[in-house]
Amino acid sequence: xxxxxxxxxxxxxxxxxxxxxxxxxxxxxxxxxxxxxxxxxxxxxxxxxxxxxxxxxxxxxxxxxxxxxxxxxxxxxxxxxxxxxxxxxxxxxxxxxxxxxxxxxxxxxxxxxxxxxxxxxxxxxxxxxxxxxxxxxxxxxxxxxxxxxxxxxxxxxxxxxxxxxxxxxxxxxxxxxxxxxxxxxxxxxxxxxxxxxxxxxxxxxxxxxxxxxxxxxxxxxxxxxxxxxxxxxxxxxxxxxxxxxxxxxxxxxxxxxxxxxxxxxxxxxxxxxxxxxxxxxxxxxxxxxxxxxxxxxxxxxxxxxxxxxxxxxxxxxxxxxxxxxxxxxxxxxxxxxxxxxxxxxxxxxxxxxxxxxxxxxxxxxxxxxxxxxxxxxxxxxxxxxxxxxxxxxxxxxxxxxxxxxxxxxxxxxxxxxxxxxxxxxxxxxxxxxxxxxxxxxxxxxxxxxxxxxxxxxxxxx
Amino acid sequence: xxxxxxxxxxxxxxxxxxxxxxxxxxxxxxxxxxxxxxxxxxxxxxxxxxxxxxxxx
Numbered sequence: 001x002x003x004x005x006x007x008x009x010x011x012x013x014x015x016x017x018x019x020x021x022x023x024x025x026x027x028x029x030x031x032x033x034x035x036x037x038x039x040x041x042x043x044x045x046x047x048x049x050x051x052x053x054x055x056x057x058x059x060x061x062x063x064x065x066x067x068x069x070x071x072x073x074x075x076x077x078x079x080x081x082x083x084x085x086x087x088x089x090x091x092x093x094x095x096x097x098x099x100x101x102x103x104x105x106x107x108x109x110x111x112x113x114x115x116x117x118x119x120x121x122x123x124x125x126x127x128x129x130x131x132x133x134x135x136x137x138x139x140x141x142x143x144x145x146x147x148x149x150x151x152x153x154x155x156x157x158x159x160x161x162x163x164x165x166x167x168x169x170x171x172x173x174x175x176x177x178x179x180x181x182x183x184x185x186x187x188x189x190x191x192x193x194x195x196x197x198x199x200x201x202x203x204x205x206x207x208x209x210x211x212x213x214x215x216x217x218x219x220x221x222x223x224x225x226x227x228x229x230x231x232x233x234x235x236x237x238x239x240x241x242x243x244x245x246x247x248x249x250x251x252x253x254x255x256x257x258x259x260x261x262x263x264x265x266x267x268x269x270x271x272x273x274x275x276x277x278x279x280x281x282x283x284x285x286x287x288x289x290x291x292x293x294x295x296x297x298x299x300x301x302x303x304x305x306x307x308x309x310x311x312x313x314x315x316x317x318x319x320x321x322x323x324x325x326x327x328x329x330x331x332x333x334x335x336x337x338x339x340x341x342x343x344x345x346x347x348x349x350x351x352x353x354x355x356x357x358x359x360x361x362x363x364x365x366x367x368x369x370x371x372x373x374x375x376x377x378x379x380x381x382x383x384x385x386x387x388x389x390x391x392x393x394x395x396x397x398x399x400x401x402x403x404x405x406x407x408x409x410x411x412x413x414x415x416x417x418x419x420x421x422x423x424x425x426x427x428x429x430x431x432x433x434x435x436x437x438x439x440x441x442x443x444x445x446x447x448x449x450x451x452x453x454x455x456x457x458x459x460x461x
Numbered sequence: 462x463x464x465x466x467x468x469x470x471x472x473x474x475x476x477x478x479x480x481x482x483x484x485x486x487x488x489x490x491x492x493x494x495x496x497x498x499x500x501x502x503x504x505x506x507x508x509x510x511x512x513x514x515x516x517x518x
Binding site: 200310 | 477492498505
């Protein structure tokens with residue numbers, strides 16, 4: 001998933017100015033980047049969790065195709081057109097609209113979510129250590145650690161990841177670039193070996209095996225929500241919502257020569273969020289096929305059974321290479337609160353907090369919900385940017401209001417954000433709307449609120 | 462040297478993937494396939510830094 005922050009770090013960042021013509025990038029850069037960044041450690045959790053949610057073969061395959069297509073369209077039609085027109089980072093664009101203080105609040109929310117996500121990636125990598133050292137690991141649905149070995153392994157992996165993120169980010173970034181093609185190949189191998197072990201001997205029988213052995217549908221496992229076509233579709237569409245509709249990838253696409261380069265996201269979606277999720281799901285189906293009582297979702301043992309040590313290395317690499325930029329970006333987000341603080345110390349501290357959260361497999365076991373929650377929390381700011389850019393002047397209102405008035409906190413944007421989160425939370429808690437669906441109406445709520453509140457706020461000012 | 466390393470990297474990806482296909486076709490046992498995959502992995506990480514790092518720079 002995305003699950004991970006983009007590690008696009010050109011030499012010149014143009015943090016507070018539009019990207020100039022000479023620094024623009026071609027389509028190939030984006031294809032490679034998306035393909036690499038969406039094969040993350042968390043894909044190994046998401047695939048099995050679909051299966052645990054009782055999804056059927058048709059719902060999964062078609063839901064993923066449609067959902068990923070919608071995600072690609074979101075990048076292409078929402079994010080890239082604004083990015084290539086203003087060519088500013090998300091943060092600078094937000095600062096112009098919302099003011100510095102509201103952006104700081106956005107940074108904190110982003111940093112907290114990054115920290116938990118990094119924790120999930122540390123958890124994934126620690127499951128590989130469990131295969132080597134043979135300590136008991138959390139079972140399916142466990143929210144608490146169940147052995148000292150698990151706690152020690154997670155903390156050791158977390159401390160190592162944190163130190164590297166704080167000290168040697170660049171090295172791991174280079175290692176990650178190098179590992180990606182190999183990881184993609186190992187994920188394909190997961191699927192091929194898993195299918196053969198499930199009894200598939202000819203590709204012509206795939207659909208029959210998929211329906212009757214792998215994604216049989218039926219009831220979900222205890223504590224899981226039953227996934228239908230709509231769940232899969234919305235999950236695939238919105239799992240990177242913070243990046244496309246939430247506009248975080250303004251920072252990425254501001255370098256694009258053309259706005260249609262958003263289609264490059266298809267490389268990430270259909271390798272990482274289609275092939276890799278399906279492969280991971282097949283591995284879990286194999287485990288259940290061999291031992292129905294073994295419902296634990298542990299990427300380490302799953303990968304080891306299929307591909308041996310190469311599989312274990314893939315789990316560690318997928319977790320490590322994605323936890324690292326996630327921790328780095330979380331550190332940067334928190335550092336923005338106190339710009340004079342040491343980035344090394346802030347990143348280290350963030351990593352230690354992530355490691356502690358990783359000990360408790362809560363986020364990992366509830367990863368589908370967590371990803372949906374992340375989208376819901378950050379999506380409103382994307383709606384604010386969209387409305388501010390395309391619609392506000394049509395209503396006779398001023399764009400980039402904070403910049404125009406030197407306001408540190410644009411209450412129209414702030415209230416639109418807070419009220420949307422409150423309304424979405426109420427819909428989930430009291431109206432029975434599942435979290436996977438709530439962000440779609442939430443986007444329209446923010447859009448309307450922002451226009452109405454801007455009318456009031458700008459008139460008053 | 463760089464060109465040779467690049468060829469070895471592509472070979473390594475093949476050594477990682479082809480055994481899985483051979484296992485699927487019942488031409489190779491699982492343990493053997495896994496051993497080849499490990500070999501491919503090692504070769505990939507030995508050969509690739511010689512050209513990919515250069516390309517990045």
